[in-house]
Amino acid sequence: MNRIIILLILVLIHSNISAQKVIIDVKDQALSEVLIDLRDTYDFQLSFNNNLLSQYSVSVNKSFQSKDRAIEFLLRKFPLNYQKSNEVYLIFPEEKIVQHRVFGQILDKESLEPLPFSHLTINDLPMATDEHGNFSFTSHIDSTFRILASHLGYFIHDTLINEGPNQNILLTAASTDLPEIIVTDKIVQTFIRMGNQSGNLKLNHKIAGFLPTNNDNSVFELLRLQPGILAAGEQKDDLIIWGSYEGESQVLFDNITLWGLKNFYDDIGAVNPLVVKNIEVLKGGFDARYGDRVGGIVHITGKNGSKLKPTLNLTLNNITASGSYEQPIGKRSSVLVAFRQTYYNLFKDEQIKYGTSNISLQGQTNQNTDTPSFLDLNVAPDYKFHDLNFKFSTNWENGDNFSVSLMGGEDRYSYDITTESFTNAKKHKFEGNDQFGGSINYGKVWNNGNTSSISLSRSELKTRTSDVVSISRIRTDEEFFRRDDKSRNKIMEHRATLKNTFVFAEDQNFETGINYINNEVDLKEDSLDINILHIKSKADRLGYYFQNNxxxxxxxxxxxxxxxxxxxxxxxxxxxxxxxxSLQLTESIAVNGAWGLYKQFITKSSVLSANGSYRYIWVGADEKEIPVLESVHHVMGASYHKNGFTLSLEGYYKKTDGHTRYYKFRNEGNISTGQSKSSGLDVFAKKDIGNHTLWVSYSLSKTTEKFDYFNNIEYRRALHDQRHEIKTAGLLALKPFYISANYIYGSGFPIYSQRQEVVAEPDYTRLDAAIIYKFAPKKIKCELGVLFHNILDTNNITYESYERIPLNQINSISIYTETVPTSVRLYFKISI
Known part of the structure; x- marks a missing residue:
């Protein structure tokens, strides 16, 4: 009896398990018929469109553990979906989402140069192109797109285009040299654009050629005329942006890091203006794509070269000869070569003024220590400079692009000072810089409109300095003091970067990328031919970024x-x-804000010598003696644009930890770490009246620092702290004449005594002007210009630390190099 009961139970279990299984064995049978058989055999409750499902045929020989799995398997290859409600399977067509996509490139109409970081509004949604001028947009609603494209120095282009790839948009430059072409029905974006991104501004370098900036240094002269970028003091090696220290801001040219911005007397800068296409400045609060600096970023994009016709530019002034040549190769490639060369000694036969304090040249104490007096010394500096740029670029029909950019430059600067009082003091100073760099860039536009780019770059700066001081008695010519210091500093960088942009939806895209950076620093210092310092460090790091827009x-x-x-x-x-x-309140008013954490793994440490002068050396962070620089940025701003008038307000607060300073105490070298605080407000106003432009900017700022070696724990003013700076500029376009002027006022930097007390804070003022005449005989574009530097002949002091020259064992003379003296620069430019 028990056996019979067990047998009945097993049969019952087997029948239940068999009832749960669904077996389908069909070949090339309509899906609707298969579902009807399932309904009749396994008691499926179904609801579907018989005509729709009869279009799909299936072949299946398989068993399923449940009804759900059977339905999912049958529908998996077809655009169908189902929903189960009260044991009833509702089968319906899957909703098809149609994506309409448009992508292409913004180009210069005259030369077909890509226009990087151009502004676009597509179907009323704002966006920007990448560094190659590429854009991509997706819509689920309409296959026709309204595009409003703008770029500084170009007329705004408003157009309707249909979906599809390679939709190139050609913009017309506003600074045309042909007076017979008059455009009256289009709006033009000129000069400066204060974007609705915190701490961001774009500069039109084409228009910069009309300003009273020397044509061999218009890039950095234009930069220093912007709010938040220090102009007073005319620092020669770096840009000071929103209170950042030396080495904390980065300048990139075609993804090549520029280490030295040598610019003596504002005549020559590190970047040749003839090869510059676009300048973007990120003063602070910038996004995750940029890193490795706790200050600001200046991103300069070089020209690719004309792909339409050979172009020759030659410029000659009373200091330098420069030129560029652009040669098309086929329809899609070009080569650009540019050079600059000094042919006349910048300082020859000129007596350079130096400021002195503590003691006069006749050995009498200077009673007025608040403002250094300026005296003529027997100084004849010698300066030589030359550089070379090369670039090859090409692009394909699908929008891909490839370029190779190379650059190299050398400068040599030296002078001798001789003083005769109760002793003979002689000083010889030499500095030589060699900067080289190169980059390979490839951009890919995928079929779905996403973009990728890969960049490989190498940059290097070698600096050699020599400083020799000797003091002897006048009567016996016996030398009783001598200092002979030499240094060699090399910094090198290898960088590889992969960037990707994915268009996720009409109002959303992702940006992601990886990079590898290698920095090497080598510093050797000798004194009287004895090696006193040798620092060699290496910093390798891997990076990854992700950003959702x-x-x-x-x-x-x-x-x-x-x-x-x-x-x-x-x-x-x-x-x-x-x-x-960022928030666009109205068509004219916008507000923005940003917050970010920034770190820097190589730093330019300050060195405080025993005589109180400063210099700077590159070192790598090791988290022992040299910490990683860390800064937190808080930025807020607002802007107003209407009828050619722009008003922008921008406030910031930054706190930075990890500054390092080498100093001597009781004849022993020490390393001190410190912190700094920077805060400020930038006010910018610009008005375009027809073809004329006028702008004014005001910067209110404060930068304080605290180092371990201070006698107290209080913050004190940093060397580059300046409370007020006002900069104005104007351009009158009276074709064919162009008249411009700019004026700079700075309230001055603190000058510390050897006791670290502020003894002076002299103001900075400078007025420049220019008159340019443009003409075009036989279709050859020509310019003739006269540039007036420091018209008021004000005796300003450079930001670079002054030097003390000992006259004997007790007294010394402090030397302050004078900034740009009153001078006139003539130039002639021809473009064929």
Whole structure:
């Protein structure tokens, strides 16, 4: 009896299990018929469109553990979906989402040069092109796109285009040299654009040629005329942006890091203006794509060269000869070569003024120590400079592009000073810089409109200095003091970067990338031919960034992301979160804000010598003696644009930890770490009246610092702290004549005594002007210009630290190099 009961139970279990299985064995049978058989055999409850499902045929020989799995398997290859409601399977067509996509490139109509970081509004949604001028946009609603494209110095282009790839948009330059072409029905974006991104501004270098900036240094002269970038003091080696220290801001040219911006007397800068296409400045609060600096970023994009016709530019002034040549290769490639060469000694036969304090040349004490007096010394500096640029670029029909950019430059600067009082003091100073760099860049436009780019770059700066001081008695000519200091500093960088942009939706895209950076620093210092210092460091790091760009309705744009760096030597991961917000309140009014954490793994440490002068050396962070620089940026701003008038307000607060300073105490070298605080407000106003432009900017700023070696723990003013700076500029376009002027006022930097007390804070003022005449005989474009530097002949002091020259064992003379003296520069430019 028990056996019979067990047998009945097993049969019952087997029958239940068999009832749960669904077996389908069909070949080339309509899906609708298969479902009807399932309904009749396994009691399926179904609801579907018989005509729709009869279009699909299936072949299946398989068993399924449940009804759900059977239905999912049958529908998996077809655009069908189902929903189960009260044991009834509702089968319906899958909703097909149609994506309409448009992508292409913004180009210069005359030369077909890509226009990087151009502004676009597509179907009322704002966006910007990448560094190659590429854009991509996706819509689920309409296959026709309204595009409003603009770039500084070009007429705004408003057009309707249909979906599809390679939709190139050609913009017409506003600074045309042909007076017979008059455009009266289009708006033009000129000179400067204060974007709705915190701390960001774009500069039109084409228009910069009309300003009273020397044509061999218009790039950095134009930069220093902008709010938040220090102009007073005319520093020669670096840009000071929003209170950043030397070495904390980065200048990139075609993805090549520029280490030295030598610019003696504002005549020559590190970048040849003839090869510059676009300048973008990120003063602070920038997004996750940029890193490795706690200050600002200046991104300069070089010209690709004309692909339409050979172009020759030659410029000759009373100091330098420069030129460029652009040669098309086929229809899609070009080569650009440019050079600059000094042919006349900048300082020859000129007596350079120097400021002195503590003691006069006749050995009498200077009673007025608040403002250094300027005296003529027997100084004849010698200066030589030359550089060369080369670039090859090509692009394909699908939008891909490739370029190779090379640059190299050398400068040599030296002078001798001789003083005769109760002793003979002689000083010889020499500095030589060699900068080389190159980059390979490839951009890919995928079929779905996403873009990728890869960049490989190498840059190097070698600096050699020599400083010899000797003091002897007048009567016996016996030398009783001598100092002979020499240094050799080399910094090199290898960088590889992969960037990607993914268009996720109409109002959203992702940006992501990886990079590898290698820096090597080598510093040797000798004194009287004895090696006193040799620092050799290497910093390798891997980086990854991710950023989500979201355009919400009602003009709200949000960028949120992070940058992660892993220094291989430190074996530690460093996170740098970033977020920014912009809000377009009306067509004319916008507000923005940003917050971010920034880290820097190589730093330019200051060196405080025993005589109180400063100099700077590159070193790598080791988290022992040299910490990783860390800064937090808080930025807020607002802007107003209407009828050619622009008003912008921008406030910031930065706190930076990890500054290092070498100093001597009781004849022993020490390393001190410090912190700094920077805060300020930039006010910018610009008005375009027809073809004329006028702008004024005001910067209110404060930078304080605290180092371990201070006698007290209080913050004190940094060497580059300046409370007020006002800069104005104007351009009158009276074709064919162009008249311009700019004026700079700075309230001055603190000058510290050997006791670290502020003894002076002299103001800085400078007025420049220019008159340019343009003419075009036989279709050859020509310019003739006269540039007037420092018209008021004000005796300003450079930001670079002054030097003290000992006259004997007790007294010394402090030397302050004078800034640009009153001078006139003539130039002639021809373009064929």
């Amino acid at each position: 979201l355009n919400v309705s009602n003009g709200i744009s949000i960028k949120a992301g992070f940058l992660a760096n892993y220094p291989i030597k430190l074996k530690k991961l460093y996170w740098e979160p970033r977020i920014s917000l």
